[in-house]
Amino acid sequence: MEPRASCVEWAVVGSDIGPLLLAATDEGLVSVVFHAHEKVRGKALEMLASRLGAELVAVPEPISGSSRLAEPVRQFAAYFAGTLRKFDLPLDWSLTSGFNRQVLRELNDNVPYGTVVGYGDLAARVGQPGAAQAVGAAMGSNPLPVVVACHRVVESDGGLGGFGGGLEIKRVLLALEGVLPQPLF
Structure with missing residues (x-):
């Protein structure tokens, strides 16, 4: 502990x-x-x-x-x-552990601003290629959203997937990072 x-x-x-x-x-x-x-x-x-x-x-x-x-x-x-592309903050990881922490650290360290990764791809990166649903659960329990950018994790078919803050917020964050077009209004 x-x-x-x-x-x-x-x-x-x-x-x-x-x-x-x-x-x-x-x-x-x-x-x-x-x-x-x-x-x-x-x-x-x-x-x-x-x-x-x-x-x-x-x-x-x-x-x-x-x-x-x-x-x-x-x-x-x-x-x-729009002037910061990478948060540079000390993070306290004590609200997550095990597989979830491993996935969140991989996301934080290796999925940069303006890019996305699939749930299955992220699972494979941490040595668990069949664990796409578990990656989804890890994203849902992320205690540090935006900083540990779970909005950058999407479905392999191009769908947005889920998001704890709501899909509209996920769209806004992805648009801010240039992954999606900015809303018209």
């Missing part, structure tokens, strides 16, 4: 895809949650407290230099502005 975090700083920040809850431990960014309105935020914070055994500390102004969230907030803003 991994050591538990003593404190988790969190904040909700606006983005082109709606409010995101960002949370960080002293190890790094640990969680990104879509649709971070009050009800979703409450459930996400309960899960973080339970899984990490940590005190949760809201950061009202996360861009301040002393916050663990200052750099993640800056990089998210740059990503949505």
